[in-house]
Amino acid sequence: VRVISYGQDQTEILQLQDQFEQLQRKVKGYQTEVEDLREKELDNHYLIARSNETKHILKTIHNVSKTDATILLLGPSGVGKSTFARAVHDQSNRKKEPFIEVNCSTIPESLFESEIFGYEPGSFTGANKQGRQGLIEQADSGTLFLDEIGELPLAMQAKLLKVLQEKKIKRIGGKKENHINFRLVAATNQDLKEMVSQGKFRLDLFYRLNVIPIQIPALHERKEDIPLLIQHYLEKTNDKYQKYKKIHPSTYEVLTHYHWPGNIRELENLIERLILTIEEPIIFPEHLPQSITGQVEQPEDSTFLAIEQECVENFDLKKTLENVERQLIAKAWKKCKTTYEMAEHLGISQPTVIYKLKKYKQYL
Template identity: 50%
Template sequence: MNPIEVLELEIEAIINASSENIIVTDGSGVILRAVKNSEEMYGIPSADLVGKSVKELEKQKIFNPSVTLEVLEKKEPVRFMQQTGTGKVIMTQGIPLFDQDRKIIRVISFSHDMTEIEELKMQYEVLQHKMKRYEAEMQQLRNQQTLKDGVVIKSKHMQNVWDMVKRVANSDAAVVLEGESGTGKNVAARALHHGGSRRTGPLIEVNCGAIPPTLFESEMFGYEPGAFTGASTKGKPGLIELADKGTLFLDEVGELPMAIQVKLLKVLQEKKVTRMGGSKSRTVDFRVVAATNRDLESMVKQRMFRDDLYYRLNVVPITLPPLRERKEDILHFIAYFLEKFNVKYGTRKSFHVSAVDELIAYSWPGNVRELENLIERMVVTVDETLIKGKDLPAMQKTQKAKQRTDETVAMSTLQESLETVEKSWLIRAFRDCRSTYEMAEYLGMSQPTVVRRLKKYRINSKTI
């Protein structure tokens, strides 16, 4: 083997061993050599590239644009990003080789696949854009005071609710606030009070589910001195009395004992209250606002809630939507609670876009209260200033697991229902038909299938 052949083999080995995609052309742009892996990058085998003009290949969008043509035109090294016919983005560099007369005799191009890096760059840019949008919206939220007393009124659904709250605030009409736990019914009750003519009077909040039944009457209606063992010698006004000239807010009104419902109805009708152990009635002037996460109408039908009290309270029903039905409000709640707890704990925490995306995607069964508690937890427990998606509890995993469980239960229920129907038809056919062949024709299935089904459900002359 002569030295030229050895040199040829060395050059070929160097080109093919390189991690770069190397193409060598002559002075007119005709390909002389191409690395063996060119098909992966350009969609054409190396053997088919050799002998082709880069000008023609550029027209065919195999190279777009051709670095070799740029080198031949400028007579100097050229480097730029290039897109291939296979959709790959590559960084390509062309270097001219000159003869003694400064005439280009070869162009060597080196190309490196940048597709994955470019995709990562694009993802990063999208992430950055999303983060800037979130930050801009949060800042706009702070500037425009979209939140009032912890209530977001950004979504159309919530705007309609809040318009109703403002509309009835100035009236004395009884209001029932309905909605799941954590939707902000107590906040709406306060807005009804502070937005009305009774704002200078007291707002008395009564959690009907927190007072023991044995103490309910004395707490609600008050008592006279010596009304019962252990009673104060001075007596005590009840919560209804304390609401005079103001608002009585009955939270969790569905928990009211039936005996108290009767007495409360009388107070609402007459606007007079009589303390336990007394005979003198006192006139009280108050507005009643009730809240519940239960279906009062169903409770009325089940005789668990008095219908006359229900109709007395339910003059203006207002339903607060769950957080999962007002996704556009979540970002604003995040901004509100984040600032609240940063101030409370003297921190400067913020949420990474990955965390914000997860918070928006979550269904929030505990509604606003759950979101508030989670944000406080993150501010207190996460060491880093930037709270990322990985720092959040496995909410979505739990949610997906529950969805899978629900789907399994649904499928199981469906299967059981289908089997019940199938068994019913088989029993009917067994009674009406004289043979399994006749049953098969009757049921529209094959005779072997009928036999298998009869065996499966143990249907025979002894069981029917």
């Protein structure tokens, strides 16, 4: 009898659907960026970086960590090469897998092969009856960190080179070769090129390791990091021993200009020793060992370091400004001969100088 027809314009719906899909893609992109930034922040939470040198190292590590390229960390003893190696692992796609650290200088040469490559049951007198998995096998799917690789015996260098080339390993006394998938990070405080010329290090292994060399400077070459490192180890040690010690800004200034031949390791040990042996709640320069105070480089004007540290330690704006003002007044009092000269030096009026001198008289 009749026909009922129903129609609807789909143009608006299709446009809305297209806009919705575009928004979904944008949200997904933003989520990826946020996750990447969050991951970078979390991975670097234990690394102190204020100097340009350290920031450049962290940027390089962030760029190469997602790859499986071999990294060679270079630098003097105590600069934190193992910490940077850990950062490489934590930012890599292998971060959920094992991180195996091997100090090549601490394993006796006679035991090196069995420790690194492992052995089958009954391979030699005194061997474990069940055999033993080597350190390289333990790093399967993860990261193998060979610290002090310059101490690796020549015989082991040839075997390690073969493992790196073929990604296969055979235990002592074994007949079967097993495929091993690991990412290699090596470190040394020695000049490997010089060792190659002396015949102490294999040239082919050097080129195999020297894919991405990262030079870590000594601590005295990145002074901007020192106050933050001091604060970091101060908080860490206070928390460890349930102490509440503080370091006076003048002490920060002395420590910042010390040469630190032992680098970060020396700094960490010093902070722990001071916290445990000094009875006073605040550590002053006179509490420091003579070996440090006698070797401090005296800068022409290092007041800004004490001011900077005051800002790091204090979040009370009024108190911070007052302390900074006091330090500047005290510095000008020592440097200038008259209150008029102080006024010109500080950029304030002479009556203001007199008022400030009266205010801070006890500190001058």
